[in-house]
Amino acid sequence: MTLLGTASDIKLINDDGLRLDGRGFDELRPIKIEVNVLNRADGSAYIEWGGNKILVGVYGPREAYPKHSQNINKAFVRARYSMAAFSVDERKRPGPDRRSIEISKVVSEALESAIIVEQFPRAEIDVFIEVLQADAGTRIAGLTASSVAVAAAGIPMRDLVVGCTAGKADGQVLLDLSKEEDNFGQADIPFAILPKTGEVVLMQMDGDLTVEEMSKAHSMLDKALKHIYNLQREALSKSFTDVVAQWGE
Ligand code: UDP
Numbered sequence: 001m002t003l004l005g006t007a008s009d010i011k012l013i014n015d016d017g018l019r020l021d022g023r024g025f026d027e028l029r030p031i032k033i034e035v036n037v038l039n040r041a042d043g044s045a046y047i048e049w050g051g052n053k054i055l056v057g058v059y060g061p062r063e064a065y066p067k068h069s070q071n072i073n074k075a076f077v078r079a080r081y082s083m084a085a086f087s088v089d090e091r092k093r094p095g096p097d098r099r100s101i102e103i104s105k106v107v108s109e110a111l112e113s114a115i116i117v118e119q120f121p122r123a124e125i126d127v128f129i130e131v132l133q134a135d136a137g138t139r140i141a142g143l144t145a146s147s148v149a150v151a152a153a154g155i156p157m158r159d160l161v162v163g164c165t166a167g168k169a170d171g172q173v174l175l176d177l178s179k180e181e182d183n184f185g186q187a188d189i190p191f192a193i194l195p196k197t198g199e200v201v202l203m204q205m206d207g208d209l210t211v212e213e214m215s216k217a218h219s220m221l222d223k224a225l226k227h228i229y230n231l232q233r234e235a236l237s238k239s240f241t242d243v244v245a246q247w248g249e
Helices: 098-114 140-150 181-185 213-246
Strands: 031-035 043-049 053-063 076-083 121-134 161-171 172-175 187-194 198-203
Touching: 031 140, 031 213, 043 140, 043 181, 053 140, 076 140, 076 172, 098 121, 098 140, 098 187, 098 198, 121 140, 140 161, 140 187, 140 213, 161 181, 161 213, 187 213
Parallel strands: 076 121
Antiparallel strands: 031 043, 043 053, 053 121, 161 172, 161 187, 187 198
């Protein structure tokens, strides 16, 4: 098996029908979420999702600055996605670029759909997403961790945002693409919802899929999102149990 070749002739599924990392088509990479990992943030979270390692700090709601950015009816959410220079195989030039600006925008909008922003006129909520190690699916992992960090900050929300990717590689519809599948595959769909209502708050797509493949991807996502939503809630309830346990000491 080799990774050399063109996107269409690369073998990403082995003869036993498994992916290069040994997963089945609808299998997630391991996910671990930890809450309240930063002392000075109002809320924070750390997520490991496969090889992704991402830290999120939430600050606010606080009076929006500069004043002309204030909205008299609601708070605005400013997420800043940032990828460390050595988070990837080939050093990334530090600082914002078109990709990080785009990701910051779509993540801000997804979070704003979940937060009850009307309760905080003239305020801003800052969300810093620091990608320390990247391995495909960082926008979704960052968004999933961000919504946990916002909840940990005690900011009122309609629901958590939960996300996952699906796509197509080596001609197969797959859940939660790995780096090779993302790089050499035929489609990649980052997808995020508010689970209580099913409202889609982020959906992007590279590549192409048939209607049947899209519907297969959606049913894989549906099952995975339920699982990830449980992980988010477990991480939050564990952080509260830890706080309550400290009071008893
Ligand atoms: N990547 C990279 N260098 C970059 C940007 C991305 O090596 O400057 C890698 C990184 O592992 C990332 C993956 O490519 O996770 C896929 O990037 P994409 O833009 O699809 O976003 P993501 O899947 O991380 O949300």
